[in-house]
Amino acid sequence: MRGEVSVTQSNLPRQLFVVVERGNAGMRMRLAPADLGGERFAVVNGKIGIAAIEYIGHGNRSSLTEAYHVFRKLDLQGEDSTGRDRLLQVFSQWQEALARSGIAISVEREALYGSPLPRHAWAAGADGVSLRPWDIELTALQARLRRVVKLDQVPAQFVNALVERTEQRGFMVELVTAQRGDGSATLLVSPDSRTLAEAAALERQLLVHGSDQSVDGASAQLGELLGYPPCCIERFGHVAEHNDTTLAWALLPEPTTSASPLSQWLQPGLALLSHSPCALSCAASIALAQRLLDAVDGADPGGTARWRALATRVQVVDRDGNRLALALDESLDSPQRILAADLLSAKDSPAPLPQRTSDLVGQRVVLENSGLVAEDREWYAPYVADHRGQR
Numbered sequence: 001m002r003g004e005v006s007v008t009q010s011n012l013p014r015q016l017f018v019v020v021e022r023g024n025a026g027m028r029m030r031l032a033p034a035d036l037g038g039e040r041f042a043v044v045n046g047k048i049g050i051a052a053i054e055y056i057g058h059g060n061r062s063s064l065t066e067a068y069h070v071f072r073k074l075d076l077q078g079e080d081s082t083g084r085d086r087l088l089q090v091f092s093q094w095q096e097a098l099a100r101s102g103i104a105i106s107v108e109r110e111a112l113y114g115s116p117l118p119r120h121a122w123a124a125g126a127d128g129v130s131l132r133p134w135d136i137e138l139t140a141l142q143a144r145l146r147r148v149v150k151l152d153q154v155p156a157q158f159v160n161a162l163v164e165r166t167e168q169r170g171f172m173v174e175l176v177t178a179q180r181g182d183g184s185a186t187l188l189v190s191p192d193s194r195t196l197a198e199a200a201a202l203e204r205q206l207l208v209h210g211s212d213q214s215v216d217g218a219s220a221q222l223g224e225l226l227g228y229p230p231c232c233i234e235r236f237g238h239v240a241e242h243n244d245t246t247l248a249w250a251l252l253p254e255p256t257t258s259a260s261p262l263s264q265w266l267q268p269g270l271a272l273l274s275h276s277p278c279a280l281s282c283a284a285s286i287a288l289a290q291r292l293l294d295a296v297d298g299a300d301p302g303g304t305a306r307w308r309a310l311a312t313r314v315q316v317v318d319r320d321g322n323r324l325a326l327a328l329d330e331s332l333d334s335p336q337r338i339l340a341a342d343l344l345s346a347k348d349s350p351a352p353l354p355q356r357t358s359d360l361v362g363q364r365v366v367l368e369n370s371g372l373v374a375e376d377r378e379w380y381a382p383y384v385a386d387h388r389g390q391r
């Protein structure tokens, strides 16, 4: 029976966002339960993991690595990894030990904790709902909105067909293959051979050096060729790791204001943009997405309407990794009733709609530590992006 379980707020798994600083160098980090959901952390001690989110300031990042060593050596007692009190207690111990090394640390905010974001299945429609036109990248080239596009980590079975379709539309393709062993490849596409060669050289350089600070320049150059706004390239360059989970914790704001549906990227099946916007309110990203939508609309007006219906919602990824588009009454300032809940993709099971999704309709949800929590407190979503437009 609902409503009988009495769970206090602090019983939901949570994480602490902290800022570590030494001189001109700083980084935002997370302190989170390491025994839930299979996330990999830089260091784990006493079932608590730490991970960098974003670098701040312009100092030498390596001057902060001592923060990891200090955490590893802490003598952490206790079993609970999810409670707020334990996290704060671990934080205090770390703070005290860091002070002896001349490193300052402070709490930035608390957030609910959930599984890392699931990797998006590459093939549109293979896993849940995708209203992102499969050829939106090529449409962008055709409409001259971008000079080069990158189709990332294309699974081996799609590579040949994709190369063929791309060449049929009069573009040139360069295959950049990593030694991943799964045969997947990155395709760079452009109408112009010189731009393509330049982009391919940069991509190869980045493949070798990863996210090393020494290749920040190459990364920015490639971003520029790919048509990403300078403000977004700059912020992306400071994000510690370029996986979806880290990007979400670095770039998603506290969902107290409503953003345009055009800037969304949390749900890959609804994203028009190919980059992670520096902010959901980024004007350059919104303008680019609007031009893309106009280009797509010319070819498929019905598709655009379907996109808008789902995109103009509160987008969430729940604790288990299910992606949902929620229709809610009003602003998240107060508890809101769920009017509709559409499953965009289910974790590990493409088909049937879980019972939970229909159970959610009619329930009220409340914002708690930047996550959404259902009134029965059995369901919550740590990742939230309100894309219902200016309200």
Ligand SMILES: [Zn+2]
Residues within 6 Å of the ligand: 229, 230, 231, 232, 233, 277, 278, 279, 282, 283, 284, 285
């Ligand atoms: Zn931007």
